[in-house]
Amino acid sequence: MFDRDRRASRLAKVLGLAMSLASFATLAAGSLKSPNDFKTIGDAKARSIALFTEAGKVIQHPRCLNCHPKGDRPTQGEDLHAHTPPVIRGADGHGAIGMQCGTCHQPVNVESSGVPGNVGWHLAPAEMAWQGRSLGQICEQIKDKKRNGGKSLEQIGEHMAKDGLVGWAWMPGGTREPAPGTQDQFGALIGAWIDSGAHCPKT
Ligand code: HEC
Ligand code: HEC
Numbered sequence: 001m002f003d004r005d006r007r008a009s010r011l012a013k014v015l016g017l018a019m020s021l022a023s024f025a026t027l028a029a030g031s032l033k034s035p036n037d038f039k040t041i042g043d044a045k046a047r048s049i050a051l052f053t054e055a056g057k058v059i060q061h062p063r064c065l066n067c068h069p070k071g072d073r074p075t076q077g078e079d080l081h082a083h084t085p086p087v088i089r090g091a092d093g094h095g096a097i098g099m100q101c102g103t104c105h106q107p108v109n110v111e112s113s114g115v116p117g118n119v120g121w122h123l124a125p126a127e128m129a130w131q132g133r134s135l136g137q138i139c140e141q142i143k144d145k146k147r148n149g150g151k152s153l154e155q156i157g158e159h160m161a162k163d164g165l166v167g168w169a170w171m172p173g174g175t176r177e178p179a180p181g182t183q184d185q186f187g188a189l190i191g192a193w194i195d196s197g198a199h200c201p202k203t
Pocket of ligand 1: 063
């Protein structure tokens with residue numbers, strides 16, 4: 001009996017350690033370089049591409065991709081699996097009538113249920129799909145007013161640096177891995193990319 005208790009408490013300790021390691025891994029998500037790190041690249045076009053490639057660590061992170069899916073359904077998790085329960089974009093990105101995003105997604109993350117949330121939580125329009133596209137393709141599409149919601153480059157920069165749904169990616173709640181760096185660092189990279197001519201990677 002005593003032995004079994006000791007084994008149980010040893011097991012609990014090991015599990016506790018494993019869990020704190022897991023949450024450490026979540027906190028220690030990647031970092032981002034700053035525009036200064038690219039100053040040595042003399043050629044503006046090459047510098048611009050390098051800056052966007054660095055920003056791509058955020059853009060192609062699951063936290064962004066899950067809301068910029070290919071097709072009509074959001075995805076979940078680090079592996080971009082289909083959203084459970086099944087939901088669709090609906091006419092305005094807020095879901096089908098009777099199954100709106102806001103039925104489950106609150107204005108903030110709810111830790112007890114694990115449901116992520118933000119004010120205005122909804123799905124990006126189909127023409128802003130990023131999943132299954134290369135970084136170069138995403139770059140071209142972000143600059144294309146026909147596919148980016150009619151935004152100028154300046155407005156795109158502002159959206160990346162300040163938008164609340166974008167910002168959620170750095171405080172996603174639960175055990176989700178946050179996007180690398182901070183939204184300010186990401187905004188600075190995108191700003192420097194625009195200032196250097198907003199050139200896109202070939203692939
Ligand atoms: C909860 C869903 C959601 C998340 C998470 C999300 N987006 Fe979006 N995104 C949208 C919606 C919806 C739009 C359409 C514009 C709007 O209504 O604000 C959009 C539009 C955009 C646009 C402008 C149009 C374009 O070119 O695609 C950019 C840029 C963008 N998002 C970047 C990001 C980045 C970067 C991240 C991650 C750091 C991210 N988004 C995470 C929902 C999301
Ligand atoms: C019936 C409840 C419900 C509805 C309706 C719903 N969701 Fe979810 N959603 C969830 C739950 C629960 C999770 C968390 C699952 C997990 O992390 O294991 C989730 C997770 C997500 C994620 C994953 C975030 C990430 O990066 O892991 C996205 C994106 C998402 N929902 C978008 C939407 C959008 C957009 C809508 C509306 C079109 C919507 N959801 C409607 C319950 C719902």
